[in-house]
Amino acid sequence: MEQKFWLADAHCDTATVLTPWRLAFGGNTQLDFQRLAGRGKLQFMAFFMGAQAEKLSKTEVWRKLRQHWLDLRYAAALCGDVELLEDLRQAGGSTKTQIVPALEGLDWLGGDWRAVDELYAWGFRSFGLFWNDDSFLGCGAAANRTPEADTGLSAAGRELVAHLAGLGRLVDLAHASDNSFWQAADLLAAEGRPLFVSHACCRALCEHPRNLTDEQLRAVGQSGGLVGITLVPQFLSADGAATPADFARHAAHAAALAGVESVCLGSDFDGTAELPLGVEGVQDAAALYDSLLAEGFAEAEARLIMGENLANFLRKY
């Protein structure tokens, strides 16, 4: 079946949960390389360490990370139809699906934040500061914090953002608290870097600390940045029951405030147990495209959101 758009997705957790063999040849998850081939042009694959890092020694954390990295490369080699993207300027410029290796949360680095240079040398190309918890880097988007308790980035967090921005690394502000977002935004602006939020929705449509306020959406647009609208039902709809139309509604709100070229897909496949009704995985991406048309986007705009914006953003970053 011919696809009316090509797909680029700023976030999924599939590589964290699948073995290399299943990642390459098909698993019972929401995405794998077999289902991406022919559909996906560009797919961020995040590695998420989560709370397990607290229970592991530093050596064990690094061993686990190394294993993950080798697994991802092995899966890509097994599949053959995908390749890891090393040079962001080549985004969208391959006949194969390009995988962007990403890190979701750097809290497990402890005080050793300069190790991000090592991780870049391995091949990780996107650096997400937080998961939801607070860490030595500062405040994440925890659901149960009062605004007064949001102290933003720590001194180490500020140093890390300035370091990454100075080297031109992609900094992902998904999961940052409001104050962490704004402090990081200032540091990124000082280096002339656009704001990138790989997976979030709009707080004006669904009150949740993981979603962006209108002010934040405007700042993303003004910086020439990008927000990936995510498929997590709890972020799309207050009652937690979402449809593709909700995805389109959030995309339209974000586009109205940030500009249509600042909106993309940030699915969170395999990072969420639930998905909008009728979407079971990457194979159903056409339902998202159709929902954008039904929301009133022109075909060219829907193609931007479903894929082209993300590739354009990475090429310029």
Ligand SMILES: [Zn+2]
């Ligand atoms: Zn996430």
